[in-house]
Amino acid sequence: MDGGGVEGSTTAAWMERYQQMYERATRHPFTVSIRDGTIDLSAFKRWLSQDYLFVREFVAFVASVLLKCCKQEDNSDMETILGGVASLSDELSWFKNEAARWGVDLASISPLESNLEYHRFLQSFNEPEISYAVAITTFWAIETVYQDSFGFCIEEGNKTPPELLGTCQRWGSADFKLYCQCLQRIADRILANAPADTVKSAEEAFIRVLELEIGFWEMSSCRS
Numbered sequence: 497m498d499g500g501g502v503e504g505s506t507t508a509a510w511m512e513r514y515q516q517m518y519e520r521a522t523r524h525p526f527t528v529s530i531r532d533g534t535i536d537l538s539a540f541k542r543w544l545s546q547d548y549l550f551v552r553e554f555v556a557f558v559a560s561v562l563l564k565c566c567k568q569e570d571n572s573d574m575e576t577i578l579g580g581v582a583s584l585s586d587e588l589s590w591f592k593n594e595a596a597r598w599g600v601d602l603a604s605i606s607p608l609e610s611n612l613e614y615h616r617f618l619q620s621f622n623e624p625e626i627s628y629a630v631a632i633t634t635f636w637a638i639e640t641v642y643q644d645s646f647g648f649c650i651e652e653g654n655k656t657p658p659e660l661l662g663t664c665q666r667w668g669s670a671d672f673k674l675y676c677q678c679l680q681r682i683a684d685r686i687l688a689n690a691p692a693d694t695v696k697s698a699e700e701a702f703i704r705v706l707e708l709e710i711g712f713w714e715m716s717s718c719r720s
């Protein structure tokens with residue numbers, strides 16, 4: 497398919513095939529409790545500080561995706577990914593401001609086990625053998641879980657506490673959704689031209705992201 501849309505695409509097919517797991521990642525009790533207004537603020541602060549450490553690691557991951565992109569013969573996706581790297585600079589500042597607002601001292605935080613597990617997964621993309629197709633699919637999946645999770649917190653009928661709306665807007669906004677759709681179109685185009693074993697690896701990476709995202713919410717809720 498080459499209409500630029502996402503319906504009927506490889507990634508859309510996976511979202512359907514693994515719908516249950518996708519829902520566990522994007523409608524997790526942690527984010528649903530933000531939407532309900534029943535969120536435990538100590539859990540929110542745990543998420544905030546752990547996600548700051550995640551994003552620091554994510555910078556290196558996105559840089560590795562950018563590097564793989566630049567090595568492609570057709571590197572027309574470069575600007576989109578470069579934009580992603582650039583926006584993480586603003587994101588790190590946002591985390592620092594937000595942490596100060598909540599009285600969280602980021603200097604004294606160390607990563608919990610589920611976060612470390614996610615770090616190891618992200619670091620594995622430094623290997624030049626990991627293809628651009630797998631990397632860009634992983635990048636899309638990671639961003640999309642947050643977009644869908646936080647987008648739900650600002651959809652109609654939400655009771656999200658006003659002091660958490662900024663967080664939800666960061667990933668739930670219409671602009672961030674467009675950005676995720678742009679990543680999805682890139683992933684689908686690359687996958688459409690990739691060999692079957694690469695597509696299989698990308699599918700496995702998609703599932704792994706869902707597992708790791710569920711683990712991250714569990715960790716934040718202190719359920720694990």
Ligand SMILES: Cc1ncc(CO)c(N)n1
Binds near residue numbers: 551554641712
């Ligand atoms: C754990 C996690 N997944 C995805 C994102 C989106 O960038 C994030 N900030 N943290």
